Amino acid sequence: MATMSAARLHEIGTVFSVDQIERPQPRPTDVLVQVKACGVIPNMKNVIAHYAEWFPYLPLPPLPAIYGLDAAGEVVEVGSHVRGVSVGDRVYVNPGIGCGSCHMCRRGQHINCDAYTFMGYFGFGERSKQVFIDYPYAGFAEYMTAPALALVKLPESVSYEAGARFGYLGTAYSALRKAGTCAGTSVIISGATGTLGLGAVLLALAMGATKVFGVARNKELLERVRLLDPKRVHVLSAGDRPLDEWVRENTDGLGADIFIDAVGPGAPSESSLAGINALRRGGRMVNIGGMSEPLPLEMFRLMCFQISVIGSLWFDVAEGQDMAEMCDAGTLDLSVLEHQSFPLSQIEEALDAVDKRSGGFTNVVIAHG
Numbered sequence: 001m002a003t004m005s006a007a008r009l010h011e012i013g014t015v016f017s018v019d020q021i022e023r024p025q026p027r028p029t030d031v032l033v034q035v036k037a038c039g040v041i042p043n044m045k046n047v048i049a050h051y052a053e054w055f056p057y058l059p060l061p062p063l064p065a066i067y068g069l070d071a072a073g074e075v076v077e078v079g080s081h082v083r084g085v086s087v088g089d090r091v092y093v094n095p096g097i098g099c100g101s102c103h104m105c106r107r108g109q110h111i112n113c114d115a116y117t118f119m120g121y122f123g124f125g126e127r128s129k130q131v132f133i134d135y136p137y138a139g140f141a142e143y144m145t146a147p148a149l150a151l152v153k154l155p156e157s158v159s160y161e162a163g164a165r166f167g168y169l170g171t172a173y174s175a176l177r178k179a180g181t182c183a184g185t186s187v188i189i190s191g192a193t194g195t196l197g198l199g200a201v202l203l204a205l206a207m208g209a210t211k212v213f214g215v216a217r218n219k220e221l222l223e224r225v226r227l228l229d230p231k232r233v234h235v236l237s238a239g240d241r242p243l244d245e246w247v248r249e250n251t252d253g254l255g256a257d258i259f260i261d262a263v264g265p266g267a268p269s270e271s272s273l274a275g276i277n278a279l280r281r282g283g284r285m286v287n288i289g290g291m292s293e294p295l296p297l298e299m300f301r302l303m304c305f306q307i308s309v310i311g312s313l314w315f316d317v318a319e320g321q322d323m324a325e326m327c328d329a330g331t332l333d334l335s336v337l338e339h340q341s342f343p344l345s346q347i348e349e350a351l352d353a354v355d356k357r358s359g360g361f362t363n364v365v366i367a368h369g
């Protein structure tokens with residue numbers, strides 16, 4: 001029997017134990033990926049420790065569970081029905097999968113499937129429980145199975161460590177697309193120095209936005225964000241002055257086209273309202289930070305000003321592939337990321353390192369051998 005190392009959680013509230021378990025076999029439409037790097041994301045500790053209590057309607061993988069959301073690696077085996085993916089392909093595994101055959105999956109909208117599930121993280125509906133049984137593997141293990149449909153092929157120019165960041169990058173990319181970001185648009189990004197926010201800045205620049213308004217608290221990190229493109233990136237330290245006044249001053253009084261709200265849970269609703277107030281008529285706000293406070297919205301004003309407020313969860317494989325192409329073409333530059341790698345045996349240290357990271361510039365990953 002071929003075995004592999006996998007960091008597994010045996011009980012909520014305890015630490016991971018690195019166990020030797022059987023290496024899985026891919027089913028006909030799956031592949032087996034040898035994981036090279038897996039992102040250790042800021043929200044992972046919350047999911048493991050608190051989601052069962054905070055969000056009882058979001059199913060967790062059954063214990064003992066392998067976690068690990070953003071895996072990148074090499075395909076080492078393909079199922080008998082897999083045609084377009086070969087052994088040796090470098091891939092990012094998009095962990096968000098649907099059931100594959102319901103009404104929404106058949107319409108190509110896996111993300112709107114009521115069994116939508118993040119492998120190695122948590123699910124969104126009762127039917128996610130079956131997905132966890134079908135796909136119990138994830139990035140904190142040496143190998144994982146994944147549907148061929150979930151793979152983003154990575155060119156040589158994208159390192160596995162950078163690939164392991166595709167989850168939070170893709171979340172920002174999909175939000176920017178839903179809001180209509182293109183050449184000539186202006187985009188406000190709150191939480192611009194964080195893991196999600198920095199990704200939104202990099203992608204807004206890559207997509208041709210001509211004005212990016214980054215808002216955050218840490219002035220030193222904000223300056224690093226500004227230096228990404230001093231001509232296009234403008235920064236404001238949160239609270240220094242009213243956001244709408246500053247944005248209008250820099251947009252000929254119009255307001256911004258788009259507001260990406262990337263501040264994490266726990267932020268006051270005022271920061272989101274300030275961003276909405278800084279939009280022009282017809283502007284769009286997309287929340288990706290997971291704000292936990294209720295948002296008191298004046299619908300009459302949104303109606304009169306034609307302002308849209310959009311929820312966006314994640315991104316699909318096509319969007320992941322776009323990002324891979326953008327990296328290869330050099331339009332998306334991920335060289336600012338500082339990778340901090342830990343072996344699987346130091347997974348607890350890696351989780352601690354995420355708390356001490358230097359904003360979104362630090363990319364903490366588990367690197368397998």
Ligand SMILES: [Zn+2]
Pocket residue numbers: 098099100101102103104105106110113114115
């Ligand atoms: Zn489905």
